[in-house]
Ligand SMILES: NC(=O)C1=CN([C@@H]2O[C@H](COP(=O)(O)OP(=O)(O)OC[C@H]3O[C@@H](n4cnc5c(N)ncnc54)[C@H](O)[C@@H]3O)[C@@H](O)[C@H]2O)C=CC1
């Protein structure tokens with residue numbers, strides 16, 4: 122067995138944390154031969170819940186779980202961290218947009234980014250889940266001196282999975298037959314779930330579903346699914362968010378290629394290097410493959426004007442969020 126991988130989960134006492142930790146400890150995050158040390162970071166009010174979960178994790182006797190520690194100290198939590206899942210942040214309630222959380226949550230991510238810069242392993246991988254995830258990732262990344270920007274990502278895999286599931290339901294195809302879906306932009310109601318490159322059992326999705334369904338049902342359903350879950354469930358999505366976080370890190374570490382689908386891609390929010398005209402530095406969602414442990418954005422896809430207008434609106438929102446957090450003094 123290899124040396125254990127240090128995985129830090131912030132907000133470990135919360136609802137996503139509770140869905141996430143058992144799956145990480147059982148090997149579903151990294152693979153069946155990778156032992157893990159779990160570090161659970163909480164604020165004092167959440168520490169008891171995290172400590173209780175640590176006891177339960179021990180009771181599972183997971184063969185891959187080398188150690189679990191709960192702490193309120195950031196420097197301890199991020200010391201030598203290989204994979205950081207930044208979940209800890211307030212969720213929204215009914216009637217709120219995710220951007221309404223910027224003032225409440227933005228302040229969490231600069232100190233955590235700085236602590237990652239100070240203590241993390243050289244090849245740390247960071248996934249921001251706490252909302253508004255893209256701009257929180259930007260805040261953390263800008264505070265993490267010495268860590269390459271590409272090591273910071275935000276979660277749009279949940280949106281990607283939702284889009285795949287909606288297309289599967291509409292066409293009657295199994296999800297395993299769907300490929301080439303893309304989420305562009307922000308993890309918000311302006312996000313762009315794009316089917317123009319998608320295939321269903323090898324056939325272009327655009328031959329199977331019409332533009333009206335895409336514009337009037339598919340896009341709003343996927344983009345507003347978080348609000349739908351809040352309305353129906355009474356609190357924001359947790360199990361599906363944890364599952365998407367697992368998928369994201371699993372693919373980052375192990376690659377996106379699968380048997381028979383070497384070119385498979387997924388959607389990842391990461392600091393733009395100017396791809397598809399998205400201003401440099403904005404943490405925006407792109408189609409990406411993971412190759413040799415690094416994300417590679419899929420370049421050169423044709424974007425029809427109708428999709429480009431939608432993408433532009435989401436990127437404009439990300440620029441507004443960046444201006445807002447800059448004004449709050451949260452960008453290094
Ligand atoms: N990007 C995505 O796709 C999704 C993002 N989310 C977001 O994930 C976040 C967490 O959601 P839940 O687990 O449902 O919330 P929750 O309220 O159940 O748990 C959040 C936990 O974070 C802790 N916390 C707060 N500040 C902290 C800090 N500075 N350091 C460490 N821990 C801290 C709290 O004590 C609490 O235990 C929310 O912001 C939510 O909006 C939720 C679903 C999907």
Ligand SMILES: O=C([O-])CC(=O)C(=O)O
Nearest residue numbers: 213252346347348357358
């Ligand atoms: O909608 C929310 O506030 C939680 C979230 O990000 C999602 O479910 O996509």
